[in-house]
Amino acid sequence: MRALLQRVSYARVRVANEVVAEIGPGLLVLLGVAQGDGEAEARILAEKIVHLRIFEDEAGKMNRSLLECGGEMLVVSQFTLYADARKGRRPSFTEAAPPAQAEPLIRSFEDFVRSSGLRVGSGIFGAHMAVELANDGPVTIWLDSADLPRR
Template identity: 60%
Template sequence: MRALIQRVTEASVTVEDRVTGEIGPGLLILICAMAGDGEAEADRLAAKIARLRIFKDEAGKMNRSILDIGGAALVVSQFTLAADTSRGNRPGFSYAAAPAEGERLYEYFSDRLRAEGITVANGEFGADMAVRLLNDGPVTIWMDTAEKV
């Protein structure tokens, strides 16, 4: 699975003028299930993100996790994280999981974050979404379970 994680002071996602999810301080997580991914990748990624120390401590150092600060996560599906730009100028998305499997793993990943003790809000899988965020830092981190996570 691939994730683009952004530390935010607030974030929301809207579908057709309807807010489907919003959070205060925490993480905006753009997530994509890749072909061949399964629950093991989602488990590993959720556990790593829950403990990722990217929030400031009292000394201003990135030393606290989302669990430590009691933050929330806004999880948004984004198949374009699977973009293959190696041929031509139009990206291909054949490395993304099939839509049904992608949706299943998106929901599973969100549930795993909840099981870690994180409040989770969601976008709407497959919808055309407008995502708003106030990036804090900015802190933006790329994670891919195909690499060491």
């Protein structure tokens, strides 16, 4: 699984011009699922993100996690994180998991985050979405579950 994290002061997602999810301060997580990913990748990535110290403490240092600062998370599925544009001019998405595999893993990821006590908003899987955000910092971080240590 891959995640593009953006620390935000707010984020919202619209489908057909209707707001389907909205958060205040926290993280917007664009989340992609690869062929072969499973529950282990969802759990590892969720744990990493929930505890990642990218929010400022009283001294202005990035020293607090989403959990510690009481932020919220908005998760938006994003198969295009697995775009392969090395050849030609049209990206290939063959590394991305098919919807039947990806959607349940996106939900598992959200459930792992919720189990830590955080509020989680969601886009609508497979829908054409408009995402609006105010990147705070800006802070944007790329994570890939394949690069994270296994327990």
